[in-house]
Amino acid sequence: MLDIIINTIKNAGFVLVFPGILFVSIAGLLLAGIDRKVLARMQKRKGPPILQPVYDFFKLMGKETIIPHEANKTAFLGAPIVGFVSLVVIMLFLPIAGFEAPFGIEGDLVIILYLLTIPAVALIIGGSASGSPFAGIGISREMVAMMAYELPLVIVLLSVAKVAGGDSLAFSLNTIIDAQAGGELFITKWQLIPAVLAMLLVIPAEVGTQPFDVAEAETEICEGPLVEYSGAPLAMFKLNTAIKMFIMTALFSVLFLGGINLGIEGWYGIVLNVVVLFAACAVLTILCMTLIHAICARLKIEHMFKFYWTVVTALAAISLILVWIF
């Protein structure tokens, strides 16, 4: 009985504190803040304080929620929560920073692949439920964008699984981490370098930052699916985007950087790992989101689709073939 209680408390801790809701929200919002600050510095602006997304989140939480007359209320309000829950669940599958994933099981790679689609689906369902025409255009673009980045992402994951598994299967993140344990990070394998590049390009599309923010495109279709949202649901969606930034960069670090494990024992080892992981995520954010954002203007949806199914998919496929041959 006592075991059950302790286990329940422990699991609740995983879900609520680390690596669940509290940790991932703070990490995500901080990354979003860093992104905005660095972007501003790149454009020679002063930029908002790094905590600005946190302030925004609490401000929005306090605002009134307005629901359009045409909206399907349950789906409209439920969508952001579903997206948020699936993101938190992904966190529980990720073995980051030398920390054993609470939900780590065989085959979690495929589960993560699926769970990653749910926030996008939630955004689509929410936008769709609002009944707004802007949202209609937005969700159509979101859907095409989803198909665009999913293909290269799948091939990247397969290449990594093949390298980690050797002759057998390795759809398990723990196996992928173990294969990199001796400091032989996958990012140093020459066969996987095209896959690394492909993954770096998948991240901004998955998060939906400029130039791949075709679905939200605020200057054009008023944030698309989010156009009718206000108050707490809007805050949740903004939070989801921020969390996605952290999760995608953390996934990158798991796949190619061995999940950042410095190998120091004890609780301060974990703390140190987490700090280094966050730093790595920040660097990745700046590299693949902020930098591209500062350089490029928004693409059209058909250009984005073509780019992902040709250039990025080709990169990933080259990697898969190299991995297969060597």
Next chain:
Amino acid sequence: MFDFLTIDFVRHFPVIAVMGLFLCAFLVEIFGAKNKYIRNTIVLVAAFGAFALITSLVKPVLFDGEILAYWMGNWEPVSGYAIGIGYEIDALNMFFALLVVTTILLAAIYSIKYMARDHHLGHYYTLFLMLSGSVLGLVLTGDIFNMFVMIEIMTFASVALTAFRNNKFGSLEAAFKYLIIGSIGSSMTLAGIALLYAQCHTLNMAQISAVLGSGALSPTSICAFALMFAGFGVKSYIVPFHAPAADAYMTAPTSISMVFSGMVNKAGVYGMIRLVYVIFRAMDITPIQLFLVTFGTITMFIGVTMALAQHDFKRLLAFHSISQIGYVITAVSLCTALGLEAGLFHAMNHTLFKGLLFLTAGAVLYAAGTTDLDKLGGLAKKMPKTAVCFLIGAFSISGLPPFNGFASKWMIYQATFEKATTTGNFAYAFVTVVALVVSVMTLASFIKVTQAVFFGQLPANLRDVKEVPLLMRIPMWIMSALCILTGVFYNFVQQHILVPAANAAFGVTKYIDSMMGEGTAAASGISDYAVQGVEGIVSIWNPKLWLILFAIVLIAVFIVILTGDNTRGRVLEKSEEDSEDGKYATFFGGEKSAHSHVSGSDLFWGFKHDFKGYFKFIQGMHSGVVNDYALWVVVGAALIVVFMFATFMFI
């Protein structure tokens, strides 16, 4: 309590189930043509009777591993030659029989209300029961000519049912296409059977397998194999034989569309498995595996891309049916334990979720009077229960966890990738990628339906749509529950249903011996496949873990309910300026004059734009002209014949 169900007693059940359905088909017309109560009673008794008889065989056949051999009229083999019609029920056809009787029962319940507005229901139920009996007989029989007879009855009942609502646009055309293509398929099967009979002097499947033996096939048998393969391909609607499916599924009454996708094309899949695995025992030949995988992969890709281009709810579902059968064929043709189990599991799940989706489409048609995606919208408000069922079905078919589609698709990805690593053949890894991408496209396609039918704006003419009656919702709820249960308890399903079924396909000798007597298989040099069904696949099921997940989701739902009801969420009032047309409703953002609703068929604009060449080609190919489709079938069959000869002559 069930002690009386001894093997010798239950041995008669399958035949009684089939005969009962056929008998009731005539009784309905004789006694039930005028009175709807008598009619419904006869139909429900027949459907429920078949269901009860077949499910009572689950324990002996699936759990205990018995094989029930039954000689009609006690015509046992004379000096080693089967002369009578034999029914042979092993775990493989038991598995398919379960799918069939479940579909029959639910379709019968659904039909009562759904068809109530139509006329000549006596004819409808006669045809429905004929169709049910023939498909059940097809999967249960052990005699190949009996199988052909059942295929014929099935085809002609299907044609008549497709044209049942002949006041509806396109239904006669669909029936005509079905008739032509179906007849070509049946003729090829018959030609194959004739050649086989000339070669083996027997029509019993077990004995044919024994007579063909383990040696090289004669050219006659190869030709028979190819023709029968093409014939069953037509019945399971794999590309390039798929063309009539879309029209037939769209125009048939929806309860029949569900029957088509739930059991008629499963019967084709069953025929293929029986043919390739057992009768010709050819599945461990690598070129045959690759050939079938190619068929499956092309089928799933073409099916889903055609589905993306559709703007009719039922036609879209029809193309998804084709696409999902592609998954089944791909997995089955791997000839690995995991692959065959995955294929069978997906076949079962397809029966469940596609049946569910067709039922919701039928509910929409019943309530709103149309299935055109461009004319529907916002129905979730009016039909919330149907919308929930639809979402469960859509998430299942898109393979989102924890629904059943996830478990089976996950097994398929794993099986194909495993095949790639064990054989070192890169083609299988490519198949894995295609399967994953097709899954994403399926999801996208169902989001389009969600947006176009259940969310989005409610057109003015659908303001007073009502939820469908309870009797139509019950089958939907049963299907939804099964979708969730088989997804969550997939371990149980695998252990008790899939592994026995897969072992039955792999264990050819047992099939032959229990029909033709011990030692027949050994005498003709036939051995089992080297692979055996496995129970321990890579686990995705951890009860504690999913319990926690469930708790999280429950809390989230609770939060939604709370926030949904609190006073802070202010619903914008309808302003007086608003016209009845939802197009000009009040929104928080955007100007009225800028409003233009994105209709269902425009949702993939970017995707379609980049693939306009492909879409132009593939839509041009689906010309709707039956001559073209017949040509495809003939060309496809010719290809199969050429390939089979090439394979068997040069290995």
